[in-house]
Amino acid sequence: MIYCFYIQYLIEGKMKVWAQRRREDGAALAGALPVVEGASLLELLVVDVTLAGNRRPSKVARLQPIGEQRILAQLAMPKLVQLKGWGIVISGIEEHRDDYRNVRGTAQTWVCKFHVPANAVGWRVRDMYVGGIAVPKSGVREGSGSRGPLVVGGEHSNALQRHTTCAELHRYEISTFPQKRLIDCDLVWMSDTTFELVGLHIKPAHGDEPEQLERGGWLCEIDIKERELTKAEYRALR
Structure with a gap:
């Protein structure tokens, strides 16, 4: 086992x-x-x-x-x-x-x-806003979040029609599109082992509703690869 x-x-x-x-x-x-x-x-x-x-x-x-x-x-x-x-x-x-x-x-x-440990593989990102509405702090911390490589840099945003700072969380496996994206983002604070990014989330057009920009934010921390316990370590925890 x-x-x-x-x-x-x-x-x-x-x-x-x-x-x-x-x-x-x-x-x-x-x-x-x-x-x-x-x-x-x-x-x-x-x-x-x-x-x-x-x-x-x-x-x-x-x-x-x-x-x-x-x-x-x-x-x-x-x-x-x-x-x-x-x-x-x-x-x-x-x-x-x-x-x-x-x-x-x-x-x-x-x-x-x-400075990260040898088994650090990427970042874990938890949403702080859903649909532009703030998630309670307890809900943010308890959420499992999404994991993958995190990239922040400047680029032209079609939604804003100007150059801005964008953040993208990609998947560990090869994929054409990022799993999460914030535009016009900035670093709010960094302390302990986490930091917060805030910006705008693009809600795509759907049916008669036009594309919308909603308030967004991520709580980010380093993602550590899980490892298998040895039998001796497992017995010590019991």
Whole structure:
């Protein structure tokens, strides 16, 4: 008899990445350099915070040492540029003070690679909206979701008639069309071992109803391949 056991992916509760930057003081570099000199793995977070001088929360992307609440690098107004394989690209504004103590913002891009276990195979995606209506949080977490390679990038959207960021979840097996798609999408937050994408879902035209764009969103986490338990492991669990 074969017994299977699903191993949930947790790396001390945070997304860990190797991070490089593409700019220095807003100018493009000839080659990418480490965001933090001498650092290896870092924790990547995308959260809402209240910055100095602002009353309203603002979204920021942060790189922190593993297990520490200490900010090593930060981007204001972060935007998801690309996600493919285990790589993710985030752009934003890097702020620093000039010689006169004025806060100066310059463009910056982080090129990061997720640290994942050897048996990671893709992504598990759970719908946060159905028909434009929010799914209760308990329902999102309890859902099995869809699994496969996740790709995010810029392309022209016929539905919007402009260039935008689109996310597609493909199947593990070869298929002509993706199983899920969001257009005009963005990264809302990233924490623990999950992140949230929001955007628009295209509801195709049907009968007399025209094509509609509905609010959509995905809760994404790394998908881990199931493995078979040995007989000794199975007996230990009984």
